[in-house]
Amino acid sequence: MPNGLCGHGLNSSGVDERGQVGGxxxxxxAETVECDLPLGNGSADVAIxxxxxxxxxxxxxxxxxxxxxxxxxxAPETISVRLLISDMSVPMALPALAATGADDxxxxxxxxxxxxxxxxxxxxxVQELADLGLVKSATVDVRTHSIAPTFKLYMLNGREAFFGFxxxxxxxxxxxxxxxEIFDLMGRDATLFHYAVDEDEASHGTQFVESARLxxxxxxxxxxxxxxx
Numbered sequence: 001m002p003n004g005l006c007g008h009g010l011n012s013s014g015v016d017e018r019g020q021v022g023g024x025x026x027x028x029x030a031e032t033v034e035c036d037l038p039l040g041n042g043s044a045d046v047a048i049x050x051x052x053x054x055x056x057x058x059x060x061x062x063x064x065x066x067x068x069x070x071x072x073x074x075a076p077e078t079i080s081v082r083l084l085i086s087d088m089s090v091p092m093a094l095p096a097l098a099a100t101g102a103d104d105x106x107x108x109x110x111x112x113x114x115x116x117x118x119x120x121x122x123x124x125x126v127q128e129l130a131d132l133g134l135v136k137s138a139t140v141d142v143r144t145h146s147i148a149p150t151f152k153l154y155m156l157n158g159r160e161a162f163f164g165f166x167x168x169x170x171x172x173x174x175x176x177x178x179x180x181e182i183f184d185l186m187g188r189d190a191t192l193f194h195y196a197v198d199e200d201e202a203s204h205g206t207q208f209v210e211s212a213r214l215x216x217x218x219x220x221x222x223x224x225x226x227x228x229x
Contacts, residue, residue, distance in 0.1 A: 043076050043157065044076055044077050044078070045076060045077060045078045045080075045157075046076040046078065046079045046080070046156075046157065047080045047081075047082075047155075047156075047157050047158060048062075048079075048080070048081045048082070048154070048155070048156060048157075049081075049082045049084070049153075049154070049155040049213075049216055050081070050082070050083050050084065050085075050152070050153065050154055050155075051083075051084040051085075051151075051152065051153040051216055051219070052084075052085065052149055052151065052152030052153065052166075052187065053085065053086060053111075053115065053149035053152065053166060053185050053187055054085060054111075054114050054115040054117075054118040054119070054187070055083055055085060055115075055118040055119055055122060056114065056118045056187060056188075057152075057187055057188060058083075058118075058122065058154065059118045059121045059122050059125070062081075062122060062125055062126065063121075063125055066125055066126075066128075066129060069129065069134055069135075070129075070132075070134065075129075075134050075135055076135060077135060077136045077137070078135060078136055078137040078138070079126055079129065079135055079137070079138045079139070080137075080138075080139050080141075081122060081126055081139070081140045081141070082140075082141050082142075082143075082216075082220065083119055083122065083140070083141070083142040083143070083227075084143055084144075084145065084216060084219060084220055084224060085115055085119060085142065085143075085144055085145075085149075085227070086115070086144065086145060086146070086147060086148060086149045087144035087145060087146055087225075088108045088109075088111040088112035088115055089108070089112055090146050091103040091108070092108060092111075092146075092148045092149075093148040094148050094149065094150070094166075094168055094183060094184075094185055095107050095108070095110075095111050095182050095183060095184045095185060096182065096183045097180070097181075097182055097183075098170050098181040098182050098183050099181065101183065104182075106175050106176065106180070107175065107180070107182050109175075110173065110175055116229070119142050119227060119229075120229055122140055123140045123142070123229070126138045126139070126140045127140065142226075142227035143220060143224035143225060143226060143227055144224065144225055144226075144227050145219060145223050145224045145225070146223070147219070147223075149166060149185055150165060150166055151163065151164060151165045151166060151190075152164055152166065152187060152190055152192070153212055153216070154192075155209070155212060155213060155216065158197075158209070158213060159196060159197045159209065160194065160195065160196045160197070160209065161194070161195045161196075161208060161209045161212045162192040162193070162194055162195075163192060163193050163195065163208075163212065164190035164191050164192040164193060165190060166185040166186065166187055166190055167185075167186050167190065168183050168184070168185060169183070169184055169185075169186045170182070170183055170184075171184055195208040195209050195212075196209065197209050197210075
């Protein structure tokens with residue numbers, strides 16, 4: 001990740017990072033997740049849970065963090081990643097064909113390629129660390145579900161959560177060499193809100209992280225199914 005954001009504590013809007021109030025820092029954007037991935041900061045055990053559309057931004061963030069580990073910075077002993085993503089092989093409300101606002105197999109096929117590319121990239125990146133002997137253990141578990149993606153959620157070591165809604169944006173994409181107008185999910189444009197567990201069990205941050213953890217596990221253990229590369 002560029003030092004301009006990490007080094008100067010600025011989010012993508014150029015807002016100076018301030019202390020949290022009640023466990024929440026609404027100024028921290030999607031860019032901040034890359035700085036906060038606990039892969040090279042001395043954490044012995046790293047657990048990352050992600051729920052969302054494709055995990056593209058997580059793949060890019062992990063790539064940046066893993067580069068630091070490969071460069072010899074402090075590496076964790078174990079890395080555990082869980083991905084909970086929408087199954088684009090089944091009909092979804094979003095993304096959709098703009099002309100009808102309805103599900104379209106070709107639009108979904110494009111989304112499925114994006115999702116698989118991101119998920120498989122995360123699997124390969126994390127597994128490489130174990131293969132190179134840079135960490136003792138590295139695992140990535142991926143499950144899919146039939147819920148249309150409307151938000152993204154990152155959880156780091158069960159202590160922090162980043163949450164944001166996907167804007168549904170009308171735009172043109174190329175499908176089968178033709179320009180097609182669709183309603184798409186723009187994850188890179190999502191503003192993420194940061195929540196953290198603190199000493200106050202009744203604080204907004206602590207309660208949000210706990211609720212997010214319970215939601216994630218409930219979907220993971222019920223309607224989610226194993227992803228096949």
